[in-house]
Amino acid sequence: MAVRVQEGAFDAGAELNGFVQGRTDVGAVVSFTGIVRDTAGNLLEMQIEHYPGMTQSAIEKIVQEAQHRWDLSDALVIHRYGALKPGAPIMMVATAAAHRAAAFEAADFLMDYLKSRAPFWKKEVTGAGADWVAAKEADENALNRW
Amino acid sequence: MNVMYFAWVRERIGIPQEAVETDAATVSDLVAELVAREDRYAAAFADISALRVALDQELSDFDAPLAGVREVAFFPPMTGG
Numbered sequence: 001m002a003v004r005v006q007e008g009a010f011d012a013g014a015e016l017n018g019f020v021q022g023r024t025d026v027g028a029v030v031s032f033t034g035i036v037r038d039t040a041g042n043l044l045e046m047q048i049e050h051y052p053g054m055t056q057s058a059i060e061k062i063v064q065e066a067q068h069r070w071d072l073s074d075a076l077v078i079h080r081y082g083a084l085k086p087g088a089p090i091m092m093v094a095t096a097a098a099h100r101a102a103a104f105e106a107a108d109f110l111m112d113y114l115k116s117r118a119p120f121w122k123k124e125v126t127g128a129g130a131d132w133v134a135a136k137e138a139d140e141n142a143l144n145r146w
Numbered sequence: 147m148n149v150m151y152f153a154w155v156r157e158r159i160g161i162p163q164e165a166v167e168t169d170a171a172t173v174s175d176l177v178a179e180l181v182a183r184e185d186r187y188a189a190a191f192a193d194i195s196a197l198r199v200a201l202d203q204e205l206s207d208f209d210a211p212l213a214g215v216r217e218v219a220f221f222p223p224m225t226g227g
Contacts, residue, residue: 034227049153051219054203079226091227111227117205120226121153132154135223 001067001075003059005050007082012092019076020096026073028100030107032093038086042126048081048090051119055079062113066095069109069146070102077110079120112142147212149176151190152221155197158190173199173208176218190220198223 004010012033020026036046063075072095079091093110097103122133150163170176177194180187191197199206200219212218 051150051152051200051203051221053217054200054219057203058205115227116224118226119152119200119221119224121222122225123153132222133225135225140223 001060001063002077003056003063004078005052005055005059006078006080008080010078010080010089010092012089015076015078015092016094019094020074023073023096025098026096027098028103029094029096030100030103031095032107032111034090034092036084036086036088036090040126042128043086044125044127045083045085046090047083047123047125047130049121049123050079050081054119055081058118059114062110062117065113066106066109070095070097070106072097072102072106075106075110077114079114079118081120083125109146112139112146115139116143147215148217149180150217150219152219154222155190155220159186168212170212172212173201173206173210173218176212177208196222 016031020029059077063077066072066075074096076094084090093107095103095106116139124131124133147166148163149166151159156162168176168179170179177191181191194208198221199208201210201215202217
């Protein structure tokens with residue numbers, strides 16, 4: 001398991017290529033990359049605040065729960081904080097398993113929990129001002145799937 | 147104990163963290179003490195159903211006891227991912 005909380009950019013392709021390099025027991029890798037989206041066409045930047053004392057351990061606990069539920073060969077979570085421009089990668093999740101079902105499901109689980117249980121808060125800065133992104137009820141309800 | 151605020155809670159209260167001397171038994175009791183202090187706390191805690199709390203970096207709830215807790219953090223629902 002690797003969990004990285006960082007301000008700097010990451011190369012999702014390079015991360016994915018290195019993820020299970022050299023292993024021969026892995027039959028499936030699933031990855032998700034979250035990118036700063038400019039919905040209204042006026043986004044200057046996305047500011048991501050986090051709780052430094054809690055973030056790393058909260059994500060590690062979520063990954064441990066995924067490892068408990070599915071037979072994973074490995075898991076990777078990278079999540080950025082700070083001021084990010086539209087089009088920049090925010091975070092990525094990768095899961096590896098012998099078979100695809102576990103890799104798909106664990107990645108989906110990790111995304112649902114990272115969205116609502118990892119201590120990050122997004123603020124959109126546009127030409128018209130700055131607003132905190134409100135949590136969606138659908139995101140909270142998504143946890144009930146698991 | 148150290149009390150921390152994040153996102154719009156931090157903005158409304160105006161500081162990221164502070165040391166608080168309190169005998170509050172529960173998180174709700176601590177909130178009541180803070181709200182009684184100044185309007186900016188009342189503004190931040192106007193609707194605690196819109197807030198989350200962590201005790202010593204673990205998500206908790208407003209009924210939780212504070213005995214032995216060193217760090218309390220208040221923040222809105224998280225928006226990671």
